[in-house]
Amino acid sequence: MTKILTGGVGKAEVTETVKKLGLDGIEITVSNDMDAAMKLRGGQADYFLGTCHTGAGASLGVLVGLLGKPACHTFGRSVPTEDEVNALLAEGKKVFGFAIDQIDVIAPLMARAIAARG
Amino acid sequence: MALAVFNDGVRPFMLDFIQGRSTRSATTAVSFGLSAGFIFGLGAPMALSTGVLNPWLVFLPTDILGILSPKKWIAPLLGGAWGAVVVFGLNGANSIAHDLPVDFLTALQQMSTPILFLFTLFPVLAITKQFGRLRGGIAAVVELALVVMTMKVWPDIFPGSIAMAVGVLTLIGFAVNKDLAQRKADRAEAAKSAAAGGLPPEVKNGAGDDAEDPMASLFGASALRLRRHLPLFMLLGAGVCVLAQSHVFGGGEATSFLIAKGDYAEAAQVDFYRAFGFVPLIATTALASGAYGIAGFTFVYPIGYLMPNPFIAAVVGATVFALEVLALSSIGKVLGKLPSVRDSSEHLRSAIGDALGLAILFGSLMAANVMGGGLGILIVGGLYLLNESMGRPVVRMAAAPAAVIVGGVLLNILYWLDLFTPIKG
Numbered sequence: 001m002t003k004i005l006t007g008g009v010g011k012a013e014v015t016e017t018v019k020k021l022g023l024d025g026i027e028i029t030v031s032n033d034m035d036a037a038m039k040l041r042g043g044q045a046d047y048f049l050g051t052c053h054t055g056a057g058a059s060l061g062v063l064v065g066l067l068g069k070p071a072c073h074t075f076g077r078s079v080p081t082e083d084e085v086n087a088l089l090a091e092g093k094k095v096f097g098f099a100i101d102q103i104d105v106i107a108p109l110m111a112r113a114i115a116a117r118g
Numbered sequence: 119m120a121l122a123v124f125n126d127g128v129r130p131f132m133l134d135f136i137q138g139r140s141t142r143s144a145t146t147a148v149s150f151g152l153s154a155g156f157i158f159g160l161g162a163p164m165a166l167s168t169g170v171l172n173p174w175l176v177f178l179p180t181d182i183l184g185i186l187s188p189k190k191w192i193a194p195l196l197g198g199a200w201g202a203v204v205v206f207g208l209n210g211a212n213s214i215a216h217d218l219p220v221d222f223l224t225a226l227q228q229m230s231t232p233i234l235f236l237f238t239l240f241p242v243l244a245i246t247k248q249f250g251r252l253r254g255g256i257a258a259v260v261e262l263a264l265v266v267m268t269m270k271v272w273p274d275i276f277p278g279s280i281a282m283a284v285g286v287l288t289l290i291g292f293a294v295n296k297d298l299a300q301r302k303a304d305r306a307e308a309a310k311s312a313a314a315g316g317l318p319p320e321v322k323n324g325a326g327d328d329a330e331d332p333m334a335s336l337f338g339a340s341a342l343r344l345r346r347h348l349p350l351f352m353l354l355g356a357g358v359c360v361l362a363q364s365h366v367f368g369g370g371e372a373t374s375f376l377i378a379k380g381d382y383a384e385a386a387q388v389d390f391y392r393a394f395g396f397v398p399l400i401a402t403t404a405l406a407s408g409a410y411g412i413a414g415f416t417f418v419y420p421i422g423y424l425m426p427n428p429f430i431a432a433v434v435g436a437t438v439f440a441l442e443v444l445a446l447s448s449i450g451k452v453l454g455k456l457p458s459v460r461d462s463s464e465h466l467r468s469a470i471g472d473a474l475g476l477a478i479l480f481g482s483l484m485a486a487n488v489m490g491g492g493l494g495i496l497i498v499g500g501l502y503l504l505n506e507s508m509g510r511p512v513v514r515m516a517a518a519p520a521a522v523i524v525g526g527v528l529l530n531i532l533y534w535l536d537l538f539t540p541i542k543g
Contacts, residue, residue, distance in 0.1 A: 009468045012247065032460055033402065052126070053156075053471070053513075064130035065336055065406030069140070072130075077155050079509070100468070101514055 002114055003045040005031035010051035010100040017107040023115040033062040040067060040094060047114055048095045051103060063095045071095055079105050085113045123184070124177035124412040125153050126399055132409035135185070136343075146186045153178040159513040163520035164371070165204075167226045168378040169212045171367040175204060177412045205366075215526070219533050220540050222526025225488040226519065229481030230379050233372045236477035237388055238265065238278030241285025243469035248461060249292050261285050276384050286391050289466070293458040301455070340408035341447035351410065351443050352436035358413050359435020362422025369419030371474050371515055375481075377423070386420035393417050395466035398453050402460070405450040414442045475514060482518030489522070490529045490538065497525040 004026055006014045011030050018028045031039070031048075039045040040063070048063060064072050073088050074097035080088075088096075098106045123129050128149045134140040161174030180197045187193035215223045242261055246254025264281035344351070361367045365382065368374035369389045376385035393416045400411045413419065418435050425431035453460055479502065486498035501521035505512050512520050532538035 007464075009464050009471070011464065032457055032464070034454060034460070035457065052467075062130075062402050062406045065133055069131065069134050074152070076152055077513075100471070101510055 002026045002047070002117075004028040004047045004049060004111070004114065005036040005039060005045045006049050006051075007031055007033045007036050008050040008052045008097070008100075010103050013100075013103050014049050014051055014107045017103060018111040021108055021111055023111055026111060026115045028111070037063050037066040040071075046094065047110075049107065049110060050095070050097045051100045052097070053100060067095060072097070074098070075102075075106060077102065080109070082109065082113065085109055086116075089113055089117055123149070123181045123409050124173060125149065125156075125181050126396075126403055126411070128152055128181060129403040129407045129409050129411070131407075133407040136408055142185065142188065146182060149182045149185050153182060155513055159511070159520075160371075160516040163512070163516045163523060164374050165208055166211055166215075166523055167223065167519040168368070168374040169208065169223060170374040170377045171204065171208065171361075172374050173369060173413060176201070176361075176367070180412070218526070218530050220489055220526055220529040220538075222485070222489055222522055222529075225485040225526070226375070226481075226522060227379055228484040228488055229375045229478065229519075230381065232477040232481045232484070233375055233474065234276065234278060234381075234384060234388075236473045236480075237372055237470075238282050238285075240466065240469040240473040241282065241289050241391075243472055244462065244465040245285070245289050245292065247469065248289070248458075248465045253292065257285060257288055260288075276381075276387070279384075279387055282387065282391055286394055286466075289462055290394070290459065293462040294456065296458045297456045300458075337405040337447060337450050340405045341450070343408045344404065344410050344443050344446060348440060348443055351414075351439045354412065355414060355418055355435040355437075355439025355442075356432035357435070359418045359422040359425070359431045359438070360428045362419045363425045363428050363431035365423065369413065369416055371470075371478070373419070382423045386423040389416065389423070390420040392470060393420070395463050395470055397449070398460045398463040399467070401446060401449045401453060405446060410443065410446075414439050417442070471515070478515060479518045482522050485522050486525055489526060490540075493538065494525055494529065497528055498522055501525065 002025060004018070006012075006028065007030075011032075015028050015030050018026075028049075031045075033050070036045065036048045040048060050063070071093060072095040073093045077099040079102055096110060123132060131140070131145060131148050135142070135145040156174045157178050161172055161176075161178065164172050165175045179200050183196040183200060184193045187196055212223065215221065239258070239261065242254060242258045245257045261281040261284065264284060265277045268275055268277045268280050362369065365377055368377040368385065370392050372388050372392075373385045376382075376388065397415050400415055404410045418438050421434055421438060422431050425434060482498055482502070483495055486494035488494075490497070498518065498521045501524055502518050505517045505521070506514075510517070529538055529540075533540060
């Protein structure tokens with residue numbers, strides 16, 4: 001079971017969107033930046049999806065500080081392609097930030113890519 | 119010097135820059151990438167529509183210029199040059215716009231009524247999102263009753279003032295209450311498991327301390343770094359406060375429109391409550407990265423609007439900043455223990471977005487109606503919908519005011535072609 005945590009301004013929306021997809025093998029829960037950072041460090045969770053207006057502030061703030069930039073990626077306000085997401089996951093990125101008004105597109109994209117990795 | 123950046127999204131990346139793990143040009147690129155949409159999509163349209171400066175237009179570019187500057191002394195020169203460009207550019211654009219046959223800047227003042235009244239409701243939205251329909255519904259009824267009562271009893275006060283204050287306090291009360299109850303429950307459980315001969319409480323506590331340690335050391339180092347530069351921050355606080363006092367600047371999405379209309383007391387209120395949505399965010403990102411916010415916790419904005427003259431504003435602004443920087447690490451510690459309060463701030467921010475989104479859209483359509491009746495509504499509403507369907511190249515919040523500007527220009531062209539007669543107001 002791959003565990004995904006959400007945080008930031010649109011955390012409830014992200015969780016809801018991903019749950020609606022009904023993907024097997026992933027579990028997504030609402031969290032917050034500080035808790036999520038500790039859980040990712042401790043191996044109690046695998047991925048973090050953060051949202052805010054810039055795609056990097058509220059969503060990534062504490063996580064970049066505690067997990068280091070190499071583990072984090074922000075899409076800013078742009079929408080990535082499936083290939084880009086897969087490449088980032090293959091690189092070992094665990095923390096992703098994106099803009100709140102792109103949740104409907106990016107959250108399912110991320111969830112499907114993570115689920116596909118098993 | 120990487121001491122303060124306005125963009126909450128850029129702050130996390132400053133840590134790598136401060137510690138030398140990322141280059142100046144790479145950090146500048148990050149800052150530009152995250153800010154560009156807000157400068158051109160939010161800052162510029164808002165400033166053009168209100169004639170009032172805003173943080174996105176003024177502070178985001180100074181973030182970029184500051185990070186870009188290879189030498190310390192170049193930064194203030196570049197920042198000052200940007201300030202001059204903005205002020206002269208805005209004044210020029212403003213006086214041209216007011217002289218046009220279809221004056222879209224005056225039309226935009228339509229916006230302040232929906233903004234003020236809908237903004238009143240934002241604590242209710244946050245309470246509903248965080249604590250469910252029942253409490254949200256009750257809060258909505260209470261706020262509405264307070265608004266009606268204020269209108270009857272104190273006709274001189276803005277009707278939303280008391281309701282907003284009560285709403286924000288209720289939300290914070292709920293959150294603190296929830297966190298305290300949770301901590302009590304945690305402690306009781308620990309005691310129970312110890313009594314049942316499970317893990318001794320020391321082990322559990324020990325593990326907890328261990329888990330908190332990296333955060334504490336990271337936060338401590340950042341707080342110390344910021345404190346060492348206290349005099350510079352005081353200077354910054356004084357500057358921002360004087361800027362707000364001069365009433366050519368509005369700190370939030372709603373405030374620009376209020377300042378433009380001269381409603382300073384209302385503007386101060388709106389920005390004061392808005393700040394609660396940002397304090398935890400700014401505190402944690404500042405403590406995690408070692409870079410503070412250019413406007414601090416943004417409390418200097420509302421204080422600035424209300425100051426009688428620039429000198430007092432400077433002194434007060436410097437004092438506020440000093441207190442904020444000194445309190446930073448204790449604020450971080452308290453917030454670490456109050457996860458629901460941090461949640462509340464996220465819900466507040468999202469509620470502000472929702473409330474203002476509707477208010478600004480509605481206000482823009484009203485402005486369109488004043489400018490050009492049905493044709494105006496068609497152009498402005500149409501441009502807004504077009505932006506939505508194209509995947510929002512302009513930030514949603516600014517799309518409608520930007521559409522009013524474009525619509526205003528279009529109507530002027532149509533007038534010039536003898537295809538449109540301005541509506542007399």
